[in-house]
Amino acid sequence: MNILVTGGAGYIGSHTVRLLEKKADRVVVYDNLVKGHRQAVGKSVFVQGDLLDSGKLIDTIQRYAISSVVHFAAASLVGESMGKPRDYYRNNVQGTLNLLDVMLDNKVGKLVFSSTAAVYGEPEITPITEDAAKNPTNVYGRTKLAMENAMDDYSRAYGLKYIALRYFNACGADPAGDIGEDHEPETHLVPLVLRACLGKSDGIKIFGDDYPTQDGTCIRDYIHVTDLAQAHGLALEALYGGHGSDVYNLGNGSGFSVKEIIEAAETVTGIKIRQEVIARRAGDPAVLVAGAAKIKRDMNWQPQYTDIKEIIATAWRWHRANPDGFPRLGDR
Ligand SMILES: NC(=O)c1ccc[n+]([C@@H]2O[C@H](COP(=O)([O-])OP(=O)(O)OC[C@H]3O[C@@H](n4cnc5c(N)ncnc54)[C@H](O)[C@@H]3O)[C@@H](O)[C@H]2O)c1
Numbered sequence: 110m111n112i113l114v115t116g117g118a119g120y121i122g123s124h125t126v127r128l129l130e131k132k133a134d135r136v137v138v139y140d141n142l143v144k145g146h147r148q149a150v151g152k153s154v155f156v157q158g159d160l161l162d163s164g165k166l167i168d169t170i171q172r173y174a175i176s177s178v179v180h181f182a183a184a185s186l187v188g189e190s191m192g193k194p195r196d197y198y199r200n201n202v203q204g205t206l207n208l209l210d211v212m213l214d215n216k217v218g219k220l221v222f223s224s225t226a227a228v229y230g231e232p233e234i235t236p237i238t239e240d241a242a243k244n245p246t247n248v249y250g251r252t253k254l255a256m257e258n259a260m261d262d263y264s265r266a267y268g269l270k271y272i273a274l275r276y277f278n279a280c281g282a283d284p285a286g287d288i289g290e291d292h293e294p295e296t297h298l299v300p301l302v303l304r305a306c307l308g309k310s311d312g313i314k315i316f317g318d319d320y321p322t323q324d325g326t327c328i329r330d331y332i333h334v335t336d337l338a339q340a341h342g343l344a345l346e347a348l349y350g351g352h353g354s355d356v357y358n359l360g361n362g363s364g365f366s367v368k369e370i371i372e373a374a375e376t377v378t379g380i381k382i383r384q385e386v387i388a389r390r391a392g393d394p395a396v397l398v399a400g401a402a403k404i405k406r407d408m409n410w411q412p413q414y415t416d417i418k419e420i421i422a423t424a425w426r427w428h429r430a431n432p433d434g435f436p437r438l439g440d441r
């Protein structure tokens with residue numbers, strides 16, 4: 110297993126790299142560091158490069174005799190995607206098609222792809238199973254669905270074997286506390302709530318409390334980042350073991366509202382968080398909760414973190430120890 114991990118310096122990528130380093134012969138991280146951090150990558154080979162740079166991708170794949178790819182690199186913010194569709198289509202669609210071309214031209218036929226709950230849009234039935242209708246409500250989700258469709262077509266025509274993992278809301282940090290979530294700007298709920306606890310902001314703004322949920326705020330399924338990482342290891346092993354192309358949800362199967370997340374963070378940190386309700390954010394579905402029975406059945410995946418307070422506690426450990434995130438070493 111010589112694995113190329115695109116976006117391996119990012120949040121979920123770096124946690125997965127840490128796990129793959131224990132399983133693979135060689136892990137090569139390929140990241141343009143637009144969002145990621147060089148310091149988040151441990152002992153793996155690191156190549157600073159962009160998905161759109163075919164020459165560098167070809168060189169990396171050939172130089173390190175890559176046999177499979179785990180593809181995290183993408184622009185991934187629901188709100189931002191609504192105002193910047195060109196950036197999202199260029200990075201997520203053009204960038205991924207480019208990677209697929211390079212893979213096929215170099216006979217690399219195994220791919221694990223970061224997909225998202227955002228491909229479903231507003232679900233008709235909850236929990237959402239993999240065969241539910243796909244009607245994304247935001248540009249980001251549409252770019253990811255477009256790539257799932259492309260991989261499906263490439264699988265039939267060219268024999269590509271891919272596993273698309275549709276994550277719900279990633280959060281938490283490695284229990285060691287030395288890597289975690291560090292985005293600039295940060296837009297995700299859990300790190301924003303914890304930054305508020307650290308006094309890094311005035312408090313948290315709740316995007317709408319008029320959704321059709323019990324307290325009016327959006328409900329999401331929060332899944333620990335190391336449980337996501339484990340699933341990537343299992344998916345790769347399945348592909349090397351001959352598993353065909355497939356698609357899996359990754360979530361805990363229980364939903365928490367924005368207000369419940371704030372309450373849980375208050376309990377974990379012992380700090381009261383100032384809250385203000387503002388307008389809805391464009392593109393947000395009301396409820397996203399995963400049905401993850403398929404990956405449990407097929408790959409024996411079992412999330413280790415099912416208690417939201419325990420999940421938030423791992424994130425809190427990271428944020429408290431690293432209130433300004435990774436040291437900035439002029440890496441961007
Ligand atoms: N965070 C979540 O809750 C969540 C949920 C569902 C799906 N996802 C998907 O998981 C993946 C990882 O998400 P994340 O939260 O770790 O994001 P992230 O921004 O922390 O990581 C993405 C990494 O990709 C790199 N990158 C982006 N575009 C690139 C390009 N063109 N060339 C090379 N490198 C590039 C960035 O520098 C960054 O290090 C993304 O594909 C995202 O869509 C994330």
Ligand SMILES: O=c1ccn([C@@H]2O[C@H](COP(=O)(O)OP(=O)(O)O[C@H]3O[C@H](CO)[C@@H](O)[C@H](O)[C@H]3O)[C@@H](O)[C@H]2O)c(=O)[nH]1
Nearest residue numbers: 185187225226227277278296297298314315316327367393
């Ligand atoms: O300051 C904030 C930030 C977020 N929210 C709400 O909190 C929830 C979670 O938001 P966020 O943490 O930004 O995650 P999502 O927008 O749900 O998107 C994440 O989860 C999706 C899957 O569900 C992934 O596809 C995306 O990549 C990932 O960013 C949403 O209802 C937001 O409206 C607030 O109310 N205030």
